[in-house]
Structures are given as C-alpha cells and as structure tokens.
Amino acid sequence: MTNHRIALIPGDGIGTEVLPPAQQVLDAVGRRHGIAFSYTSYDWSCERYLSEGAMMPEDGLDRLREADAILLGAVGYPGVPDHVSLWGLLIPIRRHFRQYVNLRPVRVFEGVDSPLRAAAAGEVDLVVVRENVEGEYSEIGGRLNQGTPEELAVQETVFTRAGVTRIVDYAFRLAAGRRGKVTSATKSNGIIHTMPFWDELVAERAAGHPGVSWDQEHIDALAAKFVLDPARFDVVVASNLFGDILSDLAAAVAGSIGIAPSGSLNPEREFPSMFEPVHGSAPDIAGRGIANPLGAIGSAALMLDHLGHPEAAHDVNEAITAVLAKTDVRTRDLGGTATTDEFTEKLLALL
Numbered sequence: 001m002t003n004h005r006i007a008l009i010p011g012d013g014i015g016t017e018v019l020p021p022a023q024q025v026l027d028a029v030g031r032r033h034g035i036a037f038s039y040t041s042y043d044w045s046c047e048r049y050l051s052e053g054a055m056m057p058e059d060g061l062d063r064l065r066e067a068d069a070i071l072l073g074a075v076g077y078p079g080v081p082d083h084v085s086l087w088g089l090l091i092p093i094r095r096h097f098r099q100y101v102n103l104r105p106v107r108v109f110e111g112v113d114s115p116l117r118a119a120a121a122g123e124v125d126l127v128v129v130r131e132n133v134e135g136e137y138s139e140i141g142g143r144l145n146q147g148t149p150e151e152l153a154v155q156e157t158v159f160t161r162a163g164v165t166r167i168v169d170y171a172f173r174l175a176a177g178r179r180g181k182v183t184s185a186t187k188s189n190g191i192i193h194t195m196p197f198w199d200e201l202v203a204e205r206a207a208g209h210p211g212v213s214w215d216q217e218h219i220d221a222l223a224a225k226f227v228l229d230p231a232r233f234d235v236v237v238a239s240n241l242f243g244d245i246l247s248d249l250a251a252a253v254a255g256s257i258g259i260a261p262s263g264s265l266n267p268e269r270e271f272p273s274m275f276e277p278v279h280g281s282a283p284d285i286a287g288r289g290i291a292n293p294l295g296a297i298g299s300a301a302l303m304l305d306h307l308g309h310p311e312a313a314h315d316v317n318e319a320i321t322a323v324l325a326k327t328d329v330r331t332r333d334l335g336g337t338a339t340t341d342e343f344t345e346k347l348l349a350l351l
C-alpha cells in the first residue's frame with residue numbers, strides 16, 4: 001500500500017464545496033489501486049484573515065512543505081480585497097514551491113454542449129501551459145501621488161531567461177508526447193521589451209525540438225482563434241497573465257469553467273505541487289451546494305498522475321467522461337438541476 005500525505009486547502013466559497021467530492025473520489029479510486037491518502041486540512045481562508053489578520057500562519061509554507069501534494073479549492077471572497085487574499089495564500093504557495101508550470105488541459109466532452117458551433121465533442125483537446133511564477137504577476141511597482149490629479153500606478157513585468165526557458169521547454173516536451181504542435185502566445189507588436197525577449201527564447205528553444213512544429217500568435221488574434229477554431233490547438237504556451245485569460249476562455253469553449261482542472265507543478269519535484277480547479281470561489285453561487293465539482297475532481301486526477309499513479313488517474317478521467325456521456329445528471333452550469341452531492345454520487349457509482 002502506497003501512502004501519500006495530502007495537504008487540503010478548501011479556502012473560500014465553493015472551494016469548500018468542491019474539495020470534499022474530490023477527496024471522496026480519491027479515496028474510492030485509492031481503495032481499488034492500493035493507494036492510501038492521509039489528509040491534513042488547513043482552514044486558511046478569507047474567514048481566517050478576518051478573524052486573525054492573516055490568510056495563513058507565519059509558518060504556513062513550512063507546514064505545506066511536508067506534504068506530497070496540495071489540493072486547493074479556491075481563494076478570495078468579498079470582504080477581503082483580492083490582492084490581499086491571493087498574495088496572502090495562493091500566489092506565495094506557487095512561487096515558494098517553484099510551481100512554475102500551470103498545466104490547464106481542456107477537452108470538449110461528449111454530453112457537454114460547447115457554446116460554439118466549431119467545437120463538437122472530441123474535437124477540442126488542448127493544453128494551456130501557463131508560466132506560473134513570474135511575468136506580469138510581479139511585486140515590483142507602486143503607486144504615487146495617491147488622491148491627487150498626478151496619481152499614477154506602475155506594475156513591472158519580469159521575464160527571466162531561466163524562467164521563460166524552462167516553461168517553453170516544458171511545453172515542447174509535452175507537445176512531443178501529444179500531437180507535436182506548440183503555439184506561443186505573444187504581444188511583441190505592442191509590448192516592446194518583454195515580449196520580443198519571450199519570442200526570441202521560444203525560437204531558440206524550438207530549435208532543440210525539431211520534431212515539434214510551432215508558431216506564434218498575438219494574444220488578441222489568438223483569443224479570436226480560440227473561439228473560431230479551437231480544434232486547431234495542441235499545446236499553447238503563454239505568460240502568466242495571458243495563460244490565465246486563455247485558460248478561462250478555453251474552459252468556457254469546453255462548456256463551463258466549472259469543469260476545468262489545473263496543476264501548479266514543480267516538475268523537478270524539489271517541492272510539493274498544487275492541484276486546483278481553474279475556477280474561483282464563485283460568491284454568486286456559494287453556499288447553495290450547486291457548484292460543479294468536476295474541476296476539482298479533474299485536478300485530483302492530475303495529482304494522481306503526478307504522484308505516479310497513471311492508472312488511477314485514468315480511472316477518474318474515465319468516470320468523468322462516463323458521467324457526462326452516459327447520464328443526464330448535470331449541475332446548473334451545464335444546464336441541469338443536480339446538486340454537487342447528487343452529481344458526485346453519480347460519478348462515484350461509475351468509478
């Protein structure tokens with residue numbers, strides 16, 4: 001029996017509603033494959049911030065260090081400014097544990113209608129490889145002359161040779177095991193220092209992967225192509241902000257942001273990686289038990305894969321495919337009336 005220590009951070013809003021289903025799925029598939037999970041759950045959240053003045057304790061990152069992987073729900077809720085909650089919990093975890101790859105696979109499942117005519121089930125199968133620790137998400141900058149007519153805000157973007165190289169290499173390696181195509185998201189026509197540097201490094205790294213074809217698209221045109229012809233894409237590599245936007249767009253193309261999984265990976269395995277749905281805390285539906293748990297469950301499957309259990313991950317992905325293709329039980333985001341629990345029950349029955 002293999003044992004894995006999993007740190008659970010349900011966080012805020014529907015984060016607390018979608019993690020228990022993911023845990024139930026892990027336990028069920030674990031029983032079948034001889035994998036045991038021991039969970040440590042942390043109540044780090046906006047609620048904690050409001051009562052204790054911090055999203056997590058001072059030694060929070062040290063505690064997480066002991067885990068084999070982290071499963072996170074969502075962070076951020078009205079009442080605490082987003083930049084405070086996110087930079088107090090989610091972003092420090094990604095950065096401290098060098099989770100520089102944010103892997104966001106997107107498929108159009110049979111049984112889920114894409115809002116797009118151009119995206120029939122089975123045709124769209126792409127992965128957004130998002131740079132996850134630098135780029136536009138930087139602490140460098142500031143605000144001056146607050147409250148005056150001369151007020152200004154500056155936010156620096158930081159691309160390092162090492163940071164861009166490693167994410168681009170990851171994308172090319174991933175593409176080599178898939179359909180062999182990388183698309184790089186750029187904006188070097190308008191952003192004249194960082195994006196040309198990004199483009200140069202992509203071209204440089206591409207030369208080392210002759211078996212993979214590649215191209216680059218301006219982010220504005222790329223957004224349009226995601227809508228017009230999403231099936232053309234295999235691996236899309238993008239900076240932190242561009243990847244963030246593209247991954248919600250791609251999830252919507254696949255029918256709902258509620259079904260999109262992600263992994264914040266430390267590929268070198270020096271530190272635990274974190275698995276988190278693409279969506280946020282959804283305050284508009286929180287507390288009603290109607291959130292779609294598939295983003296969290298798919299993230300648990302990515303975690304199983306990362307922990308060295310591809311067969312178990314496969315079983316979970318098959319159950320996701322089956323519940324959508326073979327039943328008409330759906331949460332509201334997919335046009336149904338099922339609650340989170342009813343939907344999870346159905347999926348567990350198929351596992």
Ligand code: NAD
Pocket residue numbers: 014018073074075076077078082086090257258259276277278279280281282283284285290291292293295333
């Ligand atoms: P959101 O993803 O929370 O919600 C966007 C829309 O999608 C809402 O209408 C919501 O109801 C719907 N939705 C999202 N997940 C769903 C699910 N599983 N099932 C059904 N419907 C779902 O994005 P937002 O409104 O921009 O952000 C809300 C809060 O979450 C903010 O504080 C934001 O900063 C935070 N956030 C956190 C993360 C994270 O922790 N990884 C990611 C995104 C946003």
Ligand code: IPM
Pocket residue numbers: 076086244278280
């Ligand atoms: C995501 C989220 C976060 C991000 C926010 C909440 C900081 O949108 O994980 O996609 O931009 O990384």
Ligand code: MN
Pocket residue numbers: 244245248278
């Ligand atoms: Mn996002």
